[in-house]
Amino acid sequence: MGDQPTPAQTPPTDEEREGLLAELSESLGEILVDSHLRPHEDLWLRVKAQNWQDAARTAKAAGFTYFGFLSAIDWLIAPEGRYEDTEFDSGLVEEDEEPVELDASTGYGGGDTRFQLLMQLYSLDRQLGLLLKADLGEDMTVDTLRDLFPGADWHEREAHEMFGITFRGHPTLQPLYLPTDFEGHPLRKDFPLLARQVKPWPGVVDIENIPEHLEAQLEAEVMAAFEAEEGEA
Amino acid sequence: MTATSDREQMAYVDAQAADARVNVELDTGDMTLNIGPQHPATHGTLRIACRLDGEQVIVAEPIMGYMHRGYEKLCEVRTYPQCTTLINRIDWLGSFANEVPFILAAERLMEVEAPPRAQWIRTILFELSRIANLSLFLGDMGVQIGALTPVFFAFRDRERVLNQIEEVTGGRFHPNFNRIGGLKDDIPKGWVDETRSVMVKMRTFCDEMEDLLVGNEIFQARCRGVGVIPADVALGHGLSGANLRASGIDWDLRRDANPGLAWDQIDWRVWTHPDGDSFARYWVRLQETREATRIVDQLLDGIPSGPIMAKVPRIIKVPAGEAYISTENPLGEMGYYIVSKGDLGPFRVKIRTPSFNNISVVPWVMKGVYVPDVITILGSLYFILGDIDR
Numbered sequence: 001m002g003d004q005p006t007p008a009q010t011p012p013t014d015e016e017r018e019g020l021l022a023e024l025s026e027s028l029g030e031i032l033v034d035s036h037l038r039p040h041e042d043l044w045l046r047v048k049a050q051n052w053q054d055a056a057r058t059a060k061a062a063g064f065t066y067f068g069f070l071s072a073i074d075w076l077i078a079p080e081g082r083y084e085d086t087e088f089d090s091g092l093v094e095e096d097e098e099p100v101e102l103d104a105s106t107g108y109g110g111g112d113t114r115f116q117l118l119m120q121l122y123s124l125d126r127q128l129g130l131l132l133k134a135d136l137g138e139d140m141t142v143d144t145l146r147d148l149f150p151g152a153d154w155h156e157r158e159a160h161e162m163f164g165i166t167f168r169g170h171p172t173l174q175p176l177y178l179p180t181d182f183e184g185h186p187l188r189k190d191f192p193l194l195a196r197q198v199k200p201w202p203g204v205v206d207i208e209n210i211p212e213h214l215e216a217q218l219e220a221e222v223m224a225a226f227e228a229e230e231g232e233a
Numbered sequence: 234m235t236a237t238s239d240r241e242q243m244a245y246v247d248a249q250a251a252d253a254r255v256n257v258e259l260d261t262g263d264m265t266l267n268i269g270p271q272h273p274a275t276h277g278t279l280r281i282a283c284r285l286d287g288e289q290v291i292v293a294e295p296i297m298g299y300m301h302r303g304y305e306k307l308c309e310v311r312t313y314p315q316c317t318t319l320i321n322r323i324d325w326l327g328s329f330a331n332e333v334p335f336i337l338a339a340e341r342l343m344e345v346e347a348p349p350r351a352q353w354i355r356t357i358l359f360e361l362s363r364i365a366n367l368s369l370f371l372g373d374m375g376v377q378i379g380a381l382t383p384v385f386f387a388f389r390d391r392e393r394v395l396n397q398i399e400e401v402t403g404g405r406f407h408p409n410f411n412r413i414g415g416l417k418d419d420i421p422k423g424w425v426d427e428t429r430s431v432m433v434k435m436r437t438f439c440d441e442m443e444d445l446l447v448g449n450e451i452f453q454a455r456c457r458g459v460g461v462i463p464a465d466v467a468l469g470h471g472l473s474g475a476n477l478r479a480s481g482i483d484w485d486l487r488r489d490a491n492p493g494l495a496w497d498q499i500d501w502r503v504w505t506h507p508d509g510d511s512f513a514r515y516w517v518r519l520q521e522t523r524e525a526t527r528i529v530d531q532l533l534d535g536i537p538s539g540p541i542m543a544k545v546p547r548i549i550k551v552p553a554g555e556a557y558i559s560t561e562n563p564l565g566e567m568g569y570y571i572v573s574k575g576d577l578g579p580f581r582v583k584i585r586t587p588s589f590n591n592i593s594v595v596p597w598v599m600k601g602v603y604v605p606d607v608i609t610i611l612g613s614l615y616f617i618l619g620d621i622d623r
Contacts, residue, residue: 067471177298
């Protein structure tokens with residue numbers, strides 16, 4: 001807010017992040033698959049999954065020592081959609097408007113596989129954040145980052161139970177949140193949300209109607225109060 | 234014991250274990266002690282499974298999931314405005330602050346910006362929820378280690394702040410007041426002056442806490458040098474908020490990565506402490522609460538006039554894209570990674586909560602401490618269970 005507003009005609013430039021992108025693409029070399037830069041917002045780097053650990057090490061060497069989070073994205077379009085076939089949801093779409101068709105795009109930096117790893121790191125010296133992505137192959141396996149960032153330990157356990165990703169070299173890939181005998185990976189898009197299936201989402205507040213014999217009386221009271229207020233003003 | 238590195242700490246534990254082996258009479262054998270899930274120090278239902286050797290903890294493993302509500306999954310089947318109701322309930326002591334990064338991320342994707350007045354009121358309410366949240370910690374930390382009085386003071390004075398939040402938003406705990414593009418309502422008449430007098434009271438409260446606890450000999454004996462977290466460990470584990478600043482790292486998202494709120498318009502400072510122990514964490518939070526009252530005072534002086542909502546369509550559709558925005562919440566860095574595909578609701582929301590990372594340091598920091606210190610460390614790390622489990 002304090003900055004001078006940039007004119008809308010010229011695309012905003014972000015020298016800091018562009019410099020960082022140039023520096024990291026050089027040090028990452030072939031590991032880097034794709035990148036995406038949103039000026040003054042964020043920088044996305046997509047790296048090869050088999051070099052996940054190397055990429056993290058390179059980023060750490062470049063000053064990104066502060067671990068933010070690690071998670072994954074499932075790019076499959078959910079078969080059940082958003083369970084939006086209710087009265088309330090249909091009111092959200094204008095009559096002449098087609099409902100949104102979700103395309104198969106895979107976000108900034110692209111992606112070729114269904115599952116994608118996502119990690120966020122900070123560099124305190126540069127005061128910049130960095131988002132790392134990696135496509136996961138059929139084997140859903142990637143090296144652990146526990147030794148580089150001890151904080152990744154729990155995030156990897158969470159990603160393991162929620163998406164079914166295996167982190168090679170992680171000694172305790174036990175469930176973090178779910179019961180030990182839980183089957184399935186809840187954050188996968190094809191995992192049904194049972195709560196929505198057994199009970200339709202109301203979407204609107206299901207309040208009881210005011211009984212008829214009280215309605216007229218209440219309305220009179222409200223009107224009287226309203227008029228009194230008007231009179232005061 | 235103030236070991237500084239992992240290796241030193243392990244060496245210390247090893248030495249203790251070796252001593253115990255040599256002296257057979259003193260061999261106590263291992264014992265498992267469960268702290269929680271129903272222990273007041275766990276602020277909800279967190280269980281710490283401790284493996285003890287005598288009075289010392291060999292391994293401490295937090296076990297959570299008792300309150301896992303699956304918010305990331307639930308957000309995928311809701312529209313954007315419906316999501317804020319859920320995420321209010323993540324850190325229930327500073328609810329207003331929870332909504333802000335989510336709304337900001339959605340606004341960034343939609344390329345709308347809330348009008349200045351909305352940004353200022355947002356910042357004020359953000360800081361008020363910080364004061365409400367942290368003031369409870371300031372009293373609660375006393376209770377954890379046996380001083381009962383401070384917590385009553387804390388509940389009494391926190392209520393004043395909650396009243397102010399309620400007066401604007403209508404909710405004490407779950408305001409659900411942010412809208413994409415601004416705020417639901419303007420502040421009521423006379424609220425500014427009332428808030429100013431509350432801030433004076435909160436400063437008095439901070440002074441009381443300083444007298445009661447910080448200057449207290451017993452408090453210092455229980456907290457100084459207990460649960461030392463060095464800076465590199467804090468960074469590696471992704472600690473945030475006062476826990477990070479108490480390890481001597483000068484990093485505050487309000488100053489270093491301001492997502493557009495009014496913090497850069499006023500004069501304030503970030504407090505750090507070099508020690509990294511439980512006392513430092515308490516001290517930093519105390520200073521932060523004080524600083525927050527000053528921030529609110531300054532913001533109240535300069536609320537710009539104008540509308541409180543930007544022009545947004547009635548039905549909110551967020552264009553395709555990805556955005557990660559995090560803010561410096563009372564507990565630390567809270568961020569939302571939103572993936573949108575142009576629909577009414579988000580495609581994926583990753584919620585990065587501060588307590589999750591803050592508690593992940595527990596196995597490291599509790600190696601070799603004594604049982605009473607477990608409670609001190611847990612109290613000083615300060616977490617909300619909803620914030621861990623989501």
